[in-house]
Amino acid sequence: MMGPSKMTTIHVLIIDDDDDLLEISKRFVNKIDDTIEITTVNSGKRGLEILASMYFDVVVCDFQMEKMNGLDVLKTIREQQNQIPFIMFTGHSHEQIAIQALNLGATNYLTKTGNPKTLYTELVHLIRRAVEHDRTERALRESEELYRSLVEASPDAVFVFNLEGKILRLNQQAKRLLGIENIEEIIGKDYRYWLVGKQAKTANIEFEKLVRGEALSQREYKFTLENGEPITVEAHSTSLKNSHGEPVGILAVVRDITRRNAIEEEIRISEERLRSLANNIDSAIWLSSPSNPSKIIYLNPGFEQIWEVPVEHALQNPEVFTESIHPEDKARVETAIADFVREQIDYNLQYRILTGQGELKWIWAKGFFILGKEKGVRQFGGIAQDITEWKKTQKALEESLTQFDRLFAASINGVALCDTSGILKQANSAILDMLGYEHNELIGKNISEFTVQEYHEDFFRTLSEMRIDTQIRSLKYEYYHKNGTRIPVSLNIWTNIDQNDEIIGYWIIIRDISKQKDMIEKLSESKEKYRRERERLSELAHHMRHDLVAGLQNIEAFSELIKDNMDFKLIDRIRENARQMRKVLDRSVELADAGLVIGKMQQTDMAKLVDEVAYRVIPENVTVEHKNLPIVKCDREKIEQVLHNILTNAIQHGKAKTIVVFSQELESELQIVIRNDGESIPDKIRKQIFRGDYFLRTSESLGMQIVRRIIEAHGWSITLDEGEPVSFRISIPRK
Template sequence: MFSVLYTDDEKALLDIGKTFLEREGIFTVDTATSAPAALDLLASHTYDAIISDYLMPGMDGIEFLKRVRGSGNTIPFILFTGKGREEVVIQALNEGADFYLQKGGDIQPQFVELSHKVRLAVQQRLAEAALEESEERYRAVVEDQTELICRFTSDGLLTFVNDAYCRFFELDRSRCLNNPHDAQLFPEDARRMKEHLAALTPEQPVALIEHRIRAPDGTIRWQRWSDRAIYGKDGRLIEYQSVGRDISEQKLTEERLLESESRFVAFMDNLPAMAFIKDQECKTLFINRELEEQFGAAEWIGKKPHETFPAPAADRILSDDLRTLKEGRVVTIENLPEKNGRMRTFETHKFRIDRGGNSPLIGGFALDITERRQSETALKESEAGFRNLFNHTGDAIAIHILGGCFTEVNDEFCRRLSYTREELLTMRPQDIEDAESAHLAEARLAALKNDEHTVFEAIMCAKDGTKIPTEINSRLITYHGQQAVISSGRDITERKRADDALRQANRQLTMLTSITRHDINNQIMIILAHLSMARMESPSKAQAELISKVEAAITTIRTQIEFTRVYQNLGSHQPQWLAVSSVLRYIEAPKPVVVKTDLAGVEIYADSMIQKVFFNLLDNAIRHGGKVTEVRIGYHQEGDSLILTWEDNGVGIRAEEKDLVFARGYGKNTGLGLFLVREILSLTGMTIKETGVAGEGARFEIQVPKGTWRIARR
């Protein structure tokens, strides 16, 4: 049964309505002849729906509706009135009425329709309440979970997050909803995640993925997510629901276990001895690679000595095994046949492995004494050969313990520095290095530890104080169980002299070029002055044309001279890391040209003249692009390279001119702008090409090779 409150100032109409509605057997109806009376009933009773007239004295139906909704009551409200004006209907619905029904006409159909509207409104509200209750129960369950739970749309906008999710990512729920949450995934994991979500289908909507993530505190964590794609009845993707948990400890345990097993197997397989493990019944459980290769022992697993060796040898082996279980450790010398039949002598060490409450095991390793003796002889010969090579090479070679003294020096090292071997073995590398280069020692050591190899130049000091420029090639090694550095040094005194001479020649050439350019510019000024005076003499038309041609030629000469000034500076400074956005900061485009950039964090290793690249590209766009109003500068990655893009909305470049525009002298003006662009870029291995479509604008792509670009984190 549904309880209904019916309000109308017409008592007769109330009685008729009550009769009609209660006749169906599903409604009980209370009546009120005014809105205030109805509000009193509503305060003391619970109803499933309200029916109200519009025109009533004191308080009309709309005001009654406002009072009900203003109190927070969402009860279904049907306005049942004789007024059919459109503005009343609109106002009623805007104020929260569920239905609007006009009086008039036949009574029975009218109240049948009213009954239908009431039933429909009540059922709809009950359904909404049930849904809200269901969602609240679901939300309560979800919020109590320790798993991270979220929902998000295909474009990454969060539509729901639980408390655990907010706590882990340190998010404010009110701020993150309807916004993307770009969790800090590693590039490879981000690619896998994208492929993982793309693979979900209506037929297979659920899948698991594990990946790493950088947590807000900077630590790297492992997470496992169960992702479900939620589709509508039409098969259209609505959103994703993800349930995740932190599995860092589990991963760490797995990694430690795998690492432990891997270390054990790697250790055993790399032992210069044959190793094995047996159970208390003397059955073989494990053999290492050396034992398998020497005896073909893979078939020994699960077998006792008498199943793998002839009787006399098997008896000795079994006796030693049992003695090991009793005494704890046994060392024997055994003669055993290899798989090829040859007898070999082995020194075998066996020991009991106690395992608490479990049965003990037998561990052991066998040393092939024959091979060891041969190895010792070969090692002595090898050491003699190494010593001979060490002492007779043309380079100075030394070995020193990391952070300590020299442990080995060759004859050339002693000769070059005029120290005895004994003296050098008490010294450290910094003791023989000039202070001018010794301050770089920490940076070199860091590079060596990072790459295990480094080449650098230093100034070595001989015993008599002579300074020797030296190119040193150092490599990190293990020497007698310690971390050490082996270095070879080459005297580069002559090369340094040649470099100094070349630098001096370049300085003189630069000075000569500068003086010559200055003198030429002075003469050009004189010529231009004379030409200006000639124009003042009112020359004939033919003479004026000749003067103009001379002036044009002089302008070209000036441009060429200026080009030599710019060109001579190419490569004169050490390249450096430059933020592209900072370089572009000083480029101002003339109106109405607008420059748009998307280069946040992009840095390139380039010559300091890189700014001229962008100046010339802008100048080229303005001069030759027609009515250019917009320039766009961005980037993307292709393989290991970074591609910087420069685009304008001008006329573009014809296909047959795409390569010619970079040639020196090509073009309508000096033909030096794009030529200079290419030359500056080439200093650090960068290249440029034009890839635009004629008629749609020019597009230049600058390829920055691997190692000369990076994206700085902000």
């Protein structure tokens, strides 16, 4: 497909299977706007073929056509990644068709109804609007790509700093200059990281000027790289400003001039060596006559590359230099050069020239002196470099930093600047939202006006104690919201320094820590509650053990005495039962002392567990049955303790003859029911049976309160059904 025409003509492809309508459309459109060139085809397939071989600015297509309708044409174009504007021009007025077209990427939708002149006037309007929008979008994309290309293609290192001197961005050339592998290694580092001694102080002075938005800065600095290698760089720096003219960052274009300095040293030793070296660089170099400083006797080939004027012509016509200076810059440049010659004051300038071909270029030029043996001025020299591309890069970066400023304003943390007395000078939207003020309400207020009174003294003492070299101070205070509520906040404060190293105010980062404070308080409450529960559980367990161990010892003793006169199998069951109860009690005390109710969880077959407990505690005259019991994850020994307690109580207190254990499945939970045919539980006991300060004290029972605690520690619940038969119901949530 051919590229777009550079003329103002708009190329339109109209697709419709009605040949008469194609002719009408072409005539009406050309009559309304003769800058629109119409190409017509009578099928969707033919339209796609011609679109692939010719350039068009917009496609106008009918919906209802044989073989391939308008939606099919549109879908095919978009599948080919072609974003050409597409207008659906059809006699169908169904809203659904319009919606489908727009969803597939149609630019607009127009029905073929109404007065022809009005209809085609609207069509022309839609065509022009679609093309203008498409061309604007394309130009914007090309501009952004050009900006990125300029920065990365720059032969010089490009750095962008924030107003605190921290590196925000740099290009690949900067990475090579500093000898680093990963750009992320130096993002956020201070510009003085590679400077030492007087170099750092000089850089500070220049940086502060730039922060205030003063003139461009061009300086040479000595860097010490990570590997210890010293290099000399030339930094061209300027302030980056927002749309209000306020500095938002610093742009520095840095060139390694270590080699150039060596060249200049050789120039002082040998003029011939200067010529040899100068002929191989792309900068323009000039030398004046020792006897007549106003006469240029040498120009290198770099001059011709920049000025686009032959060296011989310039040497014979020195007025070329002044005549090439842009009229708006001429007076400034001529004054600097005159001072250079008369007062021997170095000049370091950026200005514009008009080349021999009429092209506008930006030049950086520096004048220097060549000293003789007597250290008197023998000769003047100068070097000039084309910085046109750098200037373009600078402009693109300024626009980019405007976006950084917007991001700063949208920070989720409050950022404020106050003077030395605490008066707010700047505040971002996060602070306004936090405190409930409008911008004009907050700026000009003293911070103490919304600081809770008890923190005033500490706050102003902190400010008074801060020095230039003071580290960031972190504080926790409370602020008043505009509605009077108190907000706990954390502050990070550091000094704002002017170019004279004087403190002129303070930067403050403010964070709302309400949620953090609430979480700490809840954690403290939870710890206290846990401590009390642990003490209560431990006390209960020790008390139970004290009451029951003696009885268990008696059981073992009596078992030995009657062993010779009784059924040995029964005696073994009594002895095993006693040992098991002692084991459970000891483990309960151990777990209670550790603040625990349950131990290791494991998959447990409830049917087998019921059989084991029944074997130990159920007399032969009592029947225990179980039906459909599940496998559950639990502390097996503790659930065994629960079953032991409930079954023993049914026999000892309820005189039960039949006990049935079965399960019921509900939508949200699984229930295990333990039912017996014994005596009903009196209302007085029924109401207290699960209370924390009540448990049954018998030789066989560990207490229903322990049962409740074990069940609840598993995340389950236990209830006693109303009425008869006596039924304990353990509910296990499915989740």
